[in-house]
Amino acid sequence: MSTPPHFPPGPPPAPPHATRQPPPKKMSGCAIAAIVGVVVGFFGIVVIGILAAIALPAYQQYVVRSQIMTAQVRAEALQTNIDRYHEANGACPDNAAVGIADDESHSLDASGSRHADMRLGETASGRCAITLNFRGAMGRADGTTLVLESDDGGWICTGGTLPDELRSPRCRTGASSAD
Secondary structure (H helix, E strand, O other), X not given: OOOXXXXXXXXXXXXXXXXXXXXXXXXXXXXXXXXXXXXXXXXXXXXXXHHHHHHHHHHHHHHHHHHHHHHHHHHHOOHHHHHHHHHHHOOOOOOHHHOOOOOOEEEOOOOOOEEEEEEEEEOOOOOEEEEEEEEEOOHHHOOOEEEEEEEXXXXXXXXXXXXXXXXXXXXXXXXXXXX
């Protein structure tokens, strides 16, 4: 028989009271899902905030523009009566001449916080005009005017102090807006 090979002695066994390093803990699936959810939620809130910061002012301007257009349509409904009055009398009518009150005011929203005051009269150049004065919670339109003016058989609406971005395209400065 042969003798088994001789191996050098190994490290001594650890005494039973020695501490061992525990194996590293791995994250559970729930913890990973929670971290991903928090990160996605944070970025989602940021994106929604940015979109709201862009969309809300644009929506508010859209609402004001639509209310201005409502007042303009009401004023344009009087143009034929004004033209007839001018032909028959050789002068431009005032509010009473076409059957509207001197303090004619049109509410432009359901809450009654936005108004357009309507005044009829004559411009310095002798043309008949309808002036809309916007007041209330109208943003940039508050305290501005839109003037619709008769012009050689048609009407133009480029007068007044209303900013161009709140006017209908045909009423913007430089537009050919004769009807």
